[in-house]
Amino acid sequence: MRRSTAAAVGTLTGAALIAGVRLSVSAPVVTAAPPAVDLANSGSSPAPSKKPAHNKEAAKRNDANGGGSAAADASGLKDGVYKGKATDYAYGTIQVSIKVDGGKITSADATYPATGLSASINPNAIAQLKEETLEKQSAKVNTVSGATLTSASYRTSLQAALDAAGA
Amino acid sequence: MGTVVSIELADDLPESSLAALVDDTCAWLHEVDRRFSTYSDDSEVCRFRRGELPLDACSPDLRHVLDACADLWRDTDGYFDAYATGPLDPSGYVKGWSVEVASARLAAGGSHRHYINAGGDIRMRGLNPDGRPWRVGIRHPWEADKLSWVLALTDGAVATSGTYERGEHVWNPRTGEPARGLRSVTVVGSDLALADAYATAALAMGEAGIAWLAKRVADGYESAVVTDDGRAFSSTGLPAAV
Numbered sequence: 001m002r003r004s005t006a007a008a009v010g011t012l013t014g015a016a017l018i019a020g021v022r023l024s025v026s027a028p029v030v031t032a033a034p035p036a037v038d039l040a041n042s043g044s045s046p047a048p049s050k051k052p053a054h055n056k057e058a059a060k061r062n063d064a065n066g067g068g069s070a071a072a073d074a075s076g077l078k079d080g081v082y083k084g085k086a087t088d089y090a091y092g093t094i095q096v097s098i099k100v101d102g103g104k105i106t107s108a109d110a111t112y113p114a115t116g117l118s119a120s121i122n123p124n125a126i127a128q129l130k131e132e133t134l135e136k137q138s139a140k141v142n143t144v145s146g147a148t149l150t151s152a153s154y155r156t157s158l159q160a161a162l163d164a165a166g167a
Numbered sequence: 168m169g170t171v172v173s174i175e176l177a178d179d180l181p182e183s184s185l186a187a188l189v190d191d192t193c194a195w196l197h198e199v200d201r202r203f204s205t206y207s208d209d210s211e212v213c214r215f216r217r218g219e220l221p222l223d224a225c226s227p228d229l230r231h232v233l234d235a236c237a238d239l240w241r242d243t244d245g246y247f248d249a250y251a252t253g254p255l256d257p258s259g260y261v262k263g264w265s266v267e268v269a270s271a272r273l274a275a276g277g278s279h280r281h282y283i284n285a286g287g288d289i290r291m292r293g294l295n296p297d298g299r300p301w302r303v304g305i306r307h308p309w310e311a312d313k314l315s316w317v318l319a320l321t322d323g324a325v326a327t328s329g330t331y332e333r334g335e336h337v338w339n340p341r342t343g344e345p346a347r348g349l350r351s352v353t354v355v356g357s358d359l360a361l362a363d364a365y366a367t368a369a370l371a372m373g374e375a376g377i378a379w380l381a382k383r384v385a386d387g388y389e390s391a392v393v394t395d396d397g398r399a400f401s402s403t404g405l406p407a408a409v
Contacts, residue, residue, distance in 0.1 A: 132400070134393060136310060137315070139304060144306055145284075145305050159287075
């Protein structure tokens, strides 16, 4: 089977973080991301802090600037799910989301288009046979494909008429 | 084999050359029959399945056929099964393969515009006598003198499997009963042996074959199907004549 990979790069506004996501043929389609945290407003985080030293402070604070238990960490991101700006590519729109837990990126996903022009390279777009009206024509042809004829049927078949005409 | 074979050569070659090419094709098809028939006791296939011929003494052709049958068994989820009747019977593959090879031999012998139609399974190359792609009609599954689709191809294969001629000759290995649901399956692609095997396997699957055939599109195989109750389906890339 043909394999195709697509690389998507998204820039997360507000955090100046570049996240690269490589999509392979076996990657599952993600069409609904978990509840996202909007970076501009830093909504609340569901994840409790893993650093006990901060708990007391976190419990007192109840600010809108999210994840009361957000830990100081290398990435500088509070826990939660972050969605990047939806970016248009030649074959559709891609939006990357990352999940931050305990200050580390724990997963990354991307939604990618499953319909339209991109369906031809989207591994999850499955071709379908389309239903149509069964036609009954008498067109001129060079040869006929059908279920294998018995010798008797051959004699009266279209193919026999073609063979005779060519002789 | 008992199958009628129609051959047309459209090359601009001397009559004697064309005649020789046709003779060579017939000789090859007879040779295939001799070596692969399950009805003649001293065919290679019969000797192999009686254990008289070890695998390493089999001809490259027979080894290829055995390999191909194994691959098809896997790719069709067991609906193509050379052991379906018990002892090895690779006829379902050999039929299309022999014509595929015959067409290759014609090309090697100088014919680049021809078709070989063996019992409704066709391999064509190049242009027809009018200098256009070969026009192939798909027989209507109820009316013998009508066509349901007309295709146009230069290089390629068209294979049709149907229940309207020899009746219930295709079996569903899961139910152990004659296949039901589809009356005619036509597969178009580059290799006649595969197109033929796919058409027969899809017919055996019944209506589930329609979805299975859709997956073959990615491998370059288009199809046209008619159900027992007269509904027609085709893949969008089917090379219909305009």
